[in-house]
Amino acid sequence: MESRAKKKPKKKRTLLKTIIIIFILLILGGLGFAYYMYHSLANTLDGTHQALHRKVSEKRDEGVKFSEKDPISILLLGVDEREGDRGRSDSMILMTVNPETKSMKMVSIPRDTRTEIIGHGTTDKINHAYAYGGVNMAVDTVENFLDVPVDYYVQVNMESFKDIVDAVGGVTVNNSLDFTYDGVHFKKGQISLDGEEALKFSRMRYEDPRGDFGRQERQRQIIQAVIKKGASFNTLANYGDILDTIGKNIKTNLTFDNMKDIQSNYKEARHSLEQLQVNGEGQKVDGVYYYVVSEAEREKLSTELKEHLNIKQ
Known part of the structure; x- marks a missing residue:
């Protein structure tokens, strides 16, 4: 498994603001707020927009129609940005949303997954796609790996993880493993975490x-x-901090109008979230560690995701 790799992991941060972008309208967009607050949100989210090199995935016959409640897919990229270097996408999660079944599925793709890097002509670790060609190459590579369309992406600067947790006033989780990491002890059971603690809680793997x-x-x-904390009325007191964090650390091809459509037609899907696993095994190829996924496993995942997206096999 990836946890056995010798290379010490870099900082890992989850993609929380990705979800906040999609569901922030539950807080601000749908509750009849004042003009200033509404337009503060609009201006912030407009500033996060960054289009892909194409409008519609080649794996779709036509574009998504929000008014018809077409299922959608969103690639969540957690990027470890460094000065003078675009970095690598150390977290890659494909999320599919089906408003008719009121459900979401999430596939976390291990960063060391060995696959073809589309547009680069090499076979390498999947997280290198972003380093080679930015978000466009990362999207194309994930589409090829799972053989499903990636309609939208949300790229998050992983350095900002703790800020959003603190902005919503911390989170509560049910911890299944008693452990100590980086000077903090996480007891088994229900625990409350601030931003720094949540960062450490999500980083540990060895x-x-x-x-x-x-x-x-x-x-x-x-x-x-x-998501749960962000949808609560109490979070409104921190809306300025949330918007500031979003504006500084997120890029997406979702427009503000797209987000309003998602809020109107897709929000009930948040109540059912299933996480799918990419099953494989750790192997060394030419002395380099990779996470190798069989063709049968890829096809199994692809079939399940296509069914959730209502894509004909």
Whole structure:
């Protein structure tokens, strides 16, 4: 498993603001707020917009129609940005949303997954796609790996993780593993976390017998906790902090109008979230560690995601 890799992991932060972008309208857009607050949100989210090199995925016959409640897919990219270097996408999660079944599915793709890097002509770790060609190459590579369309993406600067947790007043999770990491003890059971603690809670993987999958589960818990906390009325007091954090640390091809449509037609899907696993095994190829996924496993995942997206096989 990835947890056995010798290379020391870099800072890991979950993609919480990704979910906040989609569901922030539950807080501000749908509750009849004053003109200033509404337009503060609009201006912030307009500033996060960054289009892809294409409007519609080649894996779709036509574009998504929000008014008809077409299922959609969103690639969540957690990027470790460094000065003078665009960095790598150390967290990659594909989320599919089906408003008719009122459900979401999330696939966390291990960063060391060996696959073809589309547009680069190499086979490498999937998180290198962003380093080679930015968000466009990352989107194309994930589409090829899972053989499903990526309609939208949300890119998050992973350095900002703790800020959004603090902006919503902290989160509460149910911890299944008693452990200590980076000077903080996390007891088993229900615990409350501030931003710094949530960062450490989601980062640990070597002490978890489930390795990277255990870490993904803790990330999912924090994502759900932020959604729940963000949708509460009490969070409105911190809306300025939330908007400031979003504006500084997120890029997406979702427009403000897209987000309003999602709020209107897709919000009930947040109540059912299933996390899918990418099953594989750790192998060394030419002395380099990779997470190798069989063709049968890829096809299995692809079939489940296509069914959730109502895409004909």
